[in-house]
Structure formats: C-alpha cells, structure tokens
Amino acid sequence: MVRGKTQMRRIENATSRQVTFSKRRNGLLKKAFELSVLCDAEVGLIIFSPRGKLYEFASSSTQEIIERYKRHTKDRVQPENQAGPQYLQYMQHEAANLMKKIELLETAKRKFLGEGLQSCTLQEVQQIEKQLERSVGTIRARKLQVFKEQVERLKEKEKILAAENAELREKFGSLQQRETPNVEKEGEALCIDGSEKSDVETELFIGLPECRERRL
Template sequence: MVRGKTQMRRIENATSRQVTFSKRRNGLLKKAFELSVLCDAEVALIIFSPRGKLHEFASSSMHETIERYRKHTKDVQSNNTPVVQNMQHLKHETASLAKKIELLEVSKRKLLGEGLGTCSINELQQIEQQLEKSVCTVRARKMQVFKEQIEQLKEKEKTLAADNAILLAKYDVQPRQESPEDGGNLTSTTENSENSDVETELFIGPPEKRFKRIMEK
C-alpha cells in the first residue's frame, strides 16, 4: 500500500496530533544522536510538547552547548554591527545623492527652457538672472581668449621679424626702399605718357586730307 503525502498543516484531531508528535519526536532525537556519533558534532536539541513538557538531547553538556551558542551569536552580532552601520550610512548617502541628482536634472531642464509650466514668477526671474550671469561669464571668458590669442600672434610676429633680420644679416641683403629719384622719374614718365598723343586711328586717303583732318581736331 502506497503511503500518501502528508500535508504540512496543523492536525485538527488531538489524538492524531499527539501520536504524530510522539513518533516524529523520537525520530528527531534518533537523528540528532546519529549525527553526533557519525559526524563527531556537538548537537543540542530542545523540544517542548504542546502540553509544555520538555524533551531534550545533548551530545555533551546542554549548558555548555547553550553558552557556546550565546557566545558565538554575540560575537557574530558584534562583528556585524560595523558592517550594518556602514551599510545604513551608504544607503542614506546614496538616497541623498540620488535626490541631489534629481534636483540638478530639474534645474538643468529649466535652464534649457523645458518644464517651465509649473514655475512661479519668482522662479522665472531667478532663472533669467542666472542665465544673464552665465552669459556675462561666457562673454568675459571669450574676450580673455581673444586677448590671449592676440598676444600669441604678436609674439609670433616678433619672432618672425627677428628671424627675418637674422637671415638678412646673414646673406648681407638690405631691405629695398623707394628713393625720391625713382619717385620723380615715375612721375615724369606718367606725365609724359599723359601728355603724349599717339595717333592710332587708321586713315586711308591722300596725305593732304589726313593733315586737314588733324588740324580740324
């Protein structure tokens, strides 16, 4: 006959409950004894019946085993106390950082012009002032960068001029300068060019007619 599976719930019948307790108590005490003998383990077992009767088993001394258990539990709790406190501190710090990050994200969206529907007049004025201050800071930094770049270009120009002077001195080359005579000659040449009339028109016919035509002009 196949034995059915026992349901894990309270047995309502008092007689059946007492019989089951007696059987399983004896089996549990037997298992505790076997465990202590076979595995050389220190085992202590305490059972109270539904009527309050004590049943116990100890492989050595029940009192010594209980004291050993209390000491071990106390040591474990004392060792775990710093860890627990540290974990609580980390949880609190994590929650605080998460809240700060959320506030920063909200502030960032408002500075970008998002989520302004719930802002009051004072909040909008504060955002406007903050943006104006940021723009002034950016402009000041831009001007500073421009000045630094100009100074760098000036220094580079001085360096190039010095290198050019060294090269001119090395090859004994003088910089070309425009003399007054060159300027006068250029002016005279220009004036002569303007005053000179060159006949470039094509004329066909006897010389008398050509001379007459020139005189008419």
Template structure:
C-alpha cells in the first residue's frame, strides 16, 4: 500500500513545538558543521527562535560570509543588468535599421508607381525604366504560360467529353459520325423541289442553258 505524503503544518501545541524546534535546530547545526568540515565549504547558518533568540554557526565568520554573499549577488545583479541593457540597445539599433530599410522600400515603391520622380537623376530613371521593362517581360511570360495551361486543360476536357460520348453511344447502340470540316466543305448540296403539277420539271439537269433548251424541245 502506497502512503501519501504527509502535509507539513504548524505544530499547535506550544510544548511540542518547542521540543521539535530544539531537536531540528541541533540537527541543522550539526549538518552545517559536517558540511563545512567534510567538503571544505564556507557555511554560515543563522536561526531565530520563535521567541527571537539567535542561534548561529559559521565555518569562518558570519559577518564575512554575509559580506561575501552581498558582493556576489551585487556582481551578478550588475552583470544581469548590463546584459539586459546591451540587449535593449541592440534591439533599438535593429529597430532603427529596419525603419530605414522600410523608408527606402517605400520610396522605391513610389518611384515604381511613377511618384516622386522629380528629384531622380537620369541614371536612376533609366534604372527604374529597365526594371519595369524586365518586370513587364516576366508578367507577359507568366500570362502566356497561364494561357497555354488553360488551353491544355480545355483540350483535355474536350477529349474527355468525346470519349464519354463514344462510350454512351456504344452502350445504347447508336453510331454517330460527326462530319469533319473537309467533308462539310466538299459535300455537294442537293435541293429537291416537288409540285402537284406534272408540267413542272423536277429532273435535275447539269449543263449549259442552250443545251438544256434543246433537250426540252426534243422531249416535247
């Protein structure tokens, strides 16, 4: 069975609290002494009892250890402060550089839009013109590429529709033959005319007009 950790709290009984303080104080002073001797460490221990009585232990001198502690913490604080200050200065410098770059980019953008060109030299204007020409070439190339891709997609859709039409025609037993452009141009056009009267000529005749007249007279 695993026992949970006992929560530490203040001893309510005054006598028990005083006895516990004496035992733990003596044990803590003993451990501090052993640490200083075994590990050659500089140890300073200060204890105030509940009634304000002072108990202390120092391997050398409590006052000297306290002064050493103050110098150490002051040095660390100064080092940390300098490090933070240097970081702040570095960030400020980077922010200033970024602002300058943004201003230059904004000025260049306005010039590419045809604004603020009054103070530009002929060399600068020529550079802007060349850059715009290169940009225009890139835009046209991309536009042509997009057109070609769209045409290819339309061709693929057309092929898919033709295949689907052929499949449906085959399933339903319908044979469709679409006339080609050449067939439409070379195929002769015939026009049949009918009339209830027998006097109206319905026979197709090909030839010169005078030959047609002679043929009609022979038939009469």
C-alpha cells in the first residue's frame, strides 16, 4: 500500500502555529550553524516571524553576506537577457555615456594644453589656470622628493666609500710598518761595511819602495 503525499498547508491554530514556528526556526538555525562549521561555508540566514520579529544567523557578518550577494547578482548576467531588447538598450545607453565622457576628457585635455580656449569664458580660463598651478605644485613637490632621495642615496654611497678608504689606509699602514725594520737593517749593514772599508790604508807615497819601507 502506497501512502499518498501529504499536502502542506497553513496551521490554522495560532498557538500550534507559534509552537511549530519556534521549533522549526531553532532547527533551521542549528542546521545553518552546522553547515557553516562542517563545510566551511559562508552562510547567512534571515527569518521574520509572523509578528515581524527578526531572527538571523551569519557565519561572518550579515551585512557582508548581503553585500556579497548583491555584487554576485549584479555581475551575473543571464544568457536570455543578453539577447533581449532591454539588455541591448541598456548597452547602447552605457556606450553613449562612455562616448560623452571620452569627449569631455579630450576637450579638457586640449584646454590644458592651451588649445581650444577661444570658446572659454573668463571664469573657465581662471579655473584651468588654477588647476595647472596645482598640477605644477604637485610636480615640483615630487621633483624635490626625488632630489632628496637621490641625495640620501649619494650620502649612503659616500659613507660606504669612506669606510672602504679607511680600511685600505689601515692595511697600507700595517704593510709599511712591516717593511720599515728591514730597511733599517739594510742601512745598518751598509754603515758597517763602510766603516770596515774606511780602515783600509789609502795614503799615497811617492818615491822608491825603499823610502816607503823606511817611512813605515
């Protein structure tokens, strides 16, 4: 025997309806919490009671979930809407707005370059002048900042080179100290050799060898 499906309908008794609402509401909130924890899903649940009381659950933030839902439904375009006349009309309207914006930007660019100023009033020219002055001030401030950064980099390089120079001087000084004793020893040796050579008889004698022997 196959039982037929029971048709769901509104509970007529107000007390029974309120009790059922409380039970089903708590069960639904519990299931939403379990789904967010077990499956690491971002869940948002909003319930309004028959009397207008709000019950809500959100795994992160209700407002953030709503904003995410709005962004998702806004960016999502159904295929049937792409071929519809309303979608085509919307795209034509957006294209016309973009063309107007591009035209305004091109006109402003020409005016900043000093072109097409014949149709400008005195107030428009003054506004363009003020905008250019602000732009020049911003550019100059950026230029000064770049100069300062370059000066700081050069100062850092100067410190590095000065440290390297001091290290090289120290090494050169130590080498000189090692070589100086050897030079002094060589000088002393030369002095000793000179003194020994000075003891050699260098006196000259004129005459026969006999006279020389007598003199000695």
